[in-house]
Every structure is written in structure tokens, then in C-alpha cells.
Amino acid sequence: MMTKLFKFLSHRTKFEMIRRGLIIPPGACETPTKTVTDLLDDFTRSVLGTNSKYCAGSISREHLVKYLPATQEELPVRRMSDSYDTAIIPLGSDISMREKYMTFHKTIRIGRLLEDLDVFAVTLCYKHILNPNQPADISVSPYSIVTACVDQMDISHVPLRYDADIRLRGHVTWVGKSSFEASMEVDQIDKDSNEWNTVTNARFVMVSRDSMNKGSAIVNKLVAETDEEKALFRKGEENKERRAKMQTTSLFRKPPSEQERLIIHEQFLRTIDWKSMSFKSRIKPTNCVWMADAKLKNMILCQPENRNRFNKIFGGFLMRLAVELAWANGYVYCKSLPTLVHVDDILFRKPVEIGSLLYFSSQVVYTQGHYVMVRVSAEVVQPEDGTHDLTNVFHFTLKTDSLAPEVIPRTYQEAMMFLDGRRHFIDTEHDLSDPPEAKL
Numbered sequence: 001m002m003t004k005l006f007k008f009l010s011h012r013t014k015f016e017m018i019r020r021g022l023i024i025p026p027g028a029c030e031t032p033t034k035t036v037t038d039l040l041d042d043f044t045r046s047v048l049g050t051n052s053k054y055c056a057g058s059i060s061r062e063h064l065v066k067y068l069p070a071t072q073e074e075l076p077v078r079r080m081s082d083s084y085d086t087a088i089i090p091l092g093s094d095i096s097m098r099e100k101y102m103t104f105h106k107t108i109r110i111g112r113l114l115e116d117l118d119v120f121a122v123t124l125c126y127k128h129i130l131n132p133n134q135p136a137d138i139s140v141s142p143y144s145i146v147t148a149c150v151d152q153m154d155i156s157h158v159p160l161r162y163d164a165d166i167r168l169r170g171h172v173t174w175v176g177k178s179s180f181e182a183s184m185e186v187d188q189i190d191k192d193s194n195e196w197n198t199v200t201n202a203r204f205v206m207v208s209r210d211s212m213n214k215g216s217a218i219v220n221k222l223v224a225e226t227d228e229e230k231a232l233f234r235k236g237e238e239n240k241e242r243r244a245k246m247q248t249t250s251l252f253r254k255p256p257s258e259q260e261r262l263i264i265h266e267q268f269l270r271t272i273d274w275k276s277m278s279f280k281s282r283i284k285p286t287n288c289v290w291m292a293d294a295k296l297k298n299m300i301l302c303q304p305e306n307r308n309r310f311n312k313i314f315g316g317f318l319m320r321l322a323v324e325l326a327w328a329n330g331y332v333y334c335k336s337l338p339t340l341v342h343v344d345d346i347l348f349r350k351p352v353e354i355g356s357l358l359y360f361s362s363q364v365v366y367t368q369g370h371y372v373m374v375r376v377s378a379e380v381v382q383p384e385d386g387t388h389d390l391t392n393v394f395h396f397t398l399k400t401d402s403l404a405p406e407v408i409p410r411t412y413q414e415a416m417m418f419l420d421g422r423r424h425f426i427d428t429e430h431d432l433s434d435p436p437e438a439k440l
Contacts, residue, residue: 022170022185023228025081030196032086032167036116039087039123044309046126046141064142064211067134068218072177075220076130080229083128083182086169087120091162092189098162108160110340111320113186113200118147118316120168121182121204128172128180129208129219143217144209146348147315148179151239153202153343160199165189167196174236175222178208181236202343203239213310213351246345251416263422264415267408288406289333291414294364296329299381302356313352318378321360322346322394326374329362330398333405334372341371342397342428350380350391357381359388365421367404373397373421395424 034042069075091098101112125145134142160166170184186200208217224233247253256264273281284290300321308314323340330338352358359379366373378392409415 022183023080023084023226023232024169025084028084028169029086032088032169034087036087036089036119036168039085040119043119043123043126046139061140061142061144061211064138064140067131067138067142068210069131069133070218072218072221074133075218076132077223078128078130078172078175078220079223079225080171080173080232082130083124084169084171085120085124085127086167089116089166089168092165092191102162105337106162108162108166109320109324110155110343111323113160113166114150114153114319114323114343115314115316116168117153117184117186117202117204118314118319120170120184121147121202121206124170124172124182124184125180125206125208125219128175128222142211143219144211144213144310145180145206146209146213146310146351148205148207148348149243150319150343150346151181151203151205151243153200155200155339155341155343158199159339160186160188164191170202172222173203173232174239175219176240178216178218180206180208180219181239182206183232205239205243213312251420256416256419260419260422264409264419267415267418271408271410282410284408285406287403288408289364291364291407291409291418294329294333294407296325296332296362298325298360300358300360302352302354302358304354307354311354313354313356313358315348318352318358318392319346319394322362322376322378322392323396325360325362326376326394326396327398329364329374330372330400333364334398334400334402336400336402338372338398338400340396341399343395344397344424344428345393345395347393348391349393350389352378352380352391357383358391363417364407365417366425367407368425370399370401370403371397371425372400372404373425375417375421395421397425397428 089097089101091101101108103109122145126141126143129141129143131142165188167187168184169187170182172180173183174181182204184202184204185198186202187196187198190197208219209215210217222233224230270285271282273283298321302313306314306317323343327338327340357380359381360376362374362376364372365375374396376394376396377390379388379390381388407418409418
């Protein structure tokens with residue numbers, strides 16, 4: 001039986017604070033005054049100074065490299081409270097912003113929220129850094145913080161309202177030598193009770209790079225003082241070990257287990273034409289869809305408008321395009337409106353340059369009951385020679401009101417995608433009234 005994770009807060013005990021991955025500092029403001037736009041403006045000034053206009057080519061930041069430390073011992077230790085911050089998305093009062101976030105069926109575009117969380121995670125990591133090597137008269141940071149992966153993001157069963165304020169808050173919960181784990185929660189105001197309700201939790205893994213984004217940069221150690229902080233830090237260590245284990249047991253490195261091989265062979269037997277007894281003749285079972293018929297694709301030209309502050313394409317923008325393509329694929333596949341319930345294992349393998357042709361391919365890779373696992377890959381296409389360079393991989397779990405058709409692989413490549421999707425689904429923890437058993 002899969003473990004339950006989606007347990008949203010109704011009260012604020014210490015145990016609940018640990019479980020959701022945040023420790024709120026004493027005296028923290030309940031209602032933030034800064035908007036996400038304010039955070040982005042502050043971040044731009046602190047990283048690049050006053051110049052935020054686009055210019056072709058690399059931004060000159062080479063002179064800042066000399067301010068980076070050689071060891072962690074040169075930097076003071078930091079606490080979780082040092083990086084705590086909060087911001088508001090004022091959908092209740094800002095009509096123009098409301099239209100930007102609203103879906104056609106009057107809920108919130110999760111892709112827009114992913115964009116904001118990406119920016120918010122970066123600002124939390126910059127707040128963690130305290131570098132005494134940087135002169136007081138140099139306000140521009142020598143660090144470049146980039147997103148490595150989205151480790152977990154859980155979505156409430158209750159859709160977010162399009163006309164009520166949303167609050168982001170979070171802090172750094174784990175630090176390595178040049179990497180961070182930023183834990184965040186998303187709350188929305190209840191207009192009737194005027195209380196904040198948690199609707200989403202997220203963990204982003206960020207990496208610190210030098211000012212030219214060419215090599216890693218050492219950051220401050222994180223000290224965990226209280227039992228609550230130590231529990232959060234241990235959780236970060238466990239998350240790191242889990243990600244490393246997933247890499248070592250990947251189907252790109254090791255063959256399927258005996259149980260997984262039996263699953264694929266059973267699917268093969270279900271699709272055999274027993275009359276012809278031929279390996280070539282395959283029959284699709286009832287209420288099933290061939291995996292090859294469960295794809296949806298898109299291609300975009302990456303424009304300067306969607307750049308980050310280092311003249312690369314903004315990771316949050318890529319996440320928004322991926323989640324909306326996955327949702328559309330789920331809609332076409334299930335023939336009914338799906339709901340996004342989990343975001344997991346978004347990998348940022350390489351930066352995407354401005355001017356790139358970016359090819360998105362979404363694939364339904366696993367289904368079970370009301371759930372659909374969609375994998376989205378992003379590749380830079382080189383038109384001159386037709387090569388594709390993988391830059392991002394995304395995994396999304398959708399839920400539909402009706403039972404989803406079963407997806408069936410036909411080739412070995414599709415079978416590996418199916419098993420990989422099954423593994424992600426098993427690892428995904430849902431808070432359901434009827435948590436499903438993983439298929440054998």
C-alpha cells in the first residue's frame with residue numbers, strides 16, 4: 001500500500017511544521033507585503049545591478065570570480081531562519097495579474113505557479129549566502145544560482161481559486177558544498193474565514209555556480225540547531241541519497257528486475273494474436289491504447305522575452321510549457337478534464353540558449369485506475385544536421401474522474417518507458433481515500 005503524503009494542515013503543531021518541511025521563525029509576518037514581482041526586481045539588482053536589459057552574448061561578470069571563496073571555512077555558518085522569506089501573489093486585488101494566472105475553467109495555471117516557485121527558490125538560496133570576501137561597495141553577487149531539479153511538488157485536491165491571494169513562503173532546509181534544497185509551501189487565503197490554507201508543498205534542488213556559470217561555487221554551511229531543524233536536514237540528506245539511488249538503478253544502467261520482466265512478458269502475451277501465433281501480429285486489448293498513440297508534441301523558438309538574468313531561457317518558463325503540454329495530452333488521452341496531483345523528478349540537464357529551437361514531446365507512459373503518468377522531454381533541435389540534444393525531463397501525475405484507458409507498449413523502448421513510469425508512480429505518494437496498489 002502506498003504511503004500517504006498529502007495531509008494538509010488544519011492546525012500548527014511542531015510536528016506538523018516538520019512534516020510539511022517548514023519552520024516558521026517567531027514573529028514572522030502572517031501576510032507578506034512583497035509581491036513575487038518585488039522579489040524578482042530585488043534579485044535582479046543584487047545579481048546584475050541595475051542593468052537588466054537584454055544584450056546578445058554573455059553578460060560580463062568575470063571580474064566577480066575573485067570574490068568567491070576557496071573553502072567553506074572562509075564562510076560563516078548560516079541558519080534556516082536566515083533564508084526564510086515570504087511573498088504574495090495578489091490575485092484578490094490585482095485584476096490584470098488574475099487574468100495571467102486564471103485557466104479557462106477558472107482555476108489557477110499550475111505552470112504559472114511553477115514559474116514563481118522557481119524564482120522564489122533562487123531568492124531563498126541567495127538569502128542563505130553570506131560572503132565576507134565580497135567588498136561592501138560591490139553590491140552585485142559573484143554567485144549564479146541555477147535550478148538542478150524539482151524533487152517533489154504535491155498538489156491539493158481542492159483547486160486553487162483564481163480570485164484569492166496566494167502566499168509563498170519557504171527557506172533552505174539542506175546544504176551541501178555547492179548545492180541547496182529549498183523547501184516551500186503555497187497557501188491561499190480563505191475569503192470566508194480570512195485564514196491561510198496550505199494547498200501545495202514543493203522541494204527544489206538548486207546549484208551554486210560561479211559568476212560566469214562555468215564551474216561550481218562553494219556556499220555557506222547550514223547549521224541545524226533544534227530537533228526540528230535537524231529532522232529537516234536529515235530529510236534533505238535522505239532525499240539526496242534517494243536521488244543517487246535512482247541514478248544507479250536507472251534502466252539506462254541496469255536491466256529490469258525479474259518482476260518487471262514478467263510484467264512486460266505478460267503484456268506481450270495479452271496482445272498476441274493466438275490464431276496466427278505470430279510474433280508480428282499484435283491485438284490491442286479492450287479499453288487500451290498503444291503507447292505510440294498517446295503522444296503530444298510541440299516546438300517553440302526561444303525568444304529573449306523568456307530569458308533569465310544570465311541570458312539563458314528561464315527554467316520556470318520551460319516548466320510551464322511542459323506541464324501545460326502534459327495536461328493537454330492527458331485531456332486528449334482520457335477524453336475528460338484531468339487534474340494535476342503531483343510533480344516529480346524534473347531534471348535540468350543543460351541550459352537552453354536564446355534562439356534555440358526547443359522540441360517538447362509528451363508521452364503517457366503509465367496508467368492505473370484514475371491516474372495517468374506523463375513524461376515530457378525537451379530537446380534542442382539543430383536544423384542544420386537534424387540532431388536533438390536533451391535538456392530537460394519532466395514527470396507529472398494526473399488524475400481523472402473516470403477510469404483512464406490502460407497504456408500498452410509494443411516495442412522494447414516503449415516497455416522501458418512504461419517501467420520507468422511505473423517506478424515513478426510507485427515512488428509518488430498520494431493522499432487518497434483509496435490509495436492504489438502498484439500493479440504487479
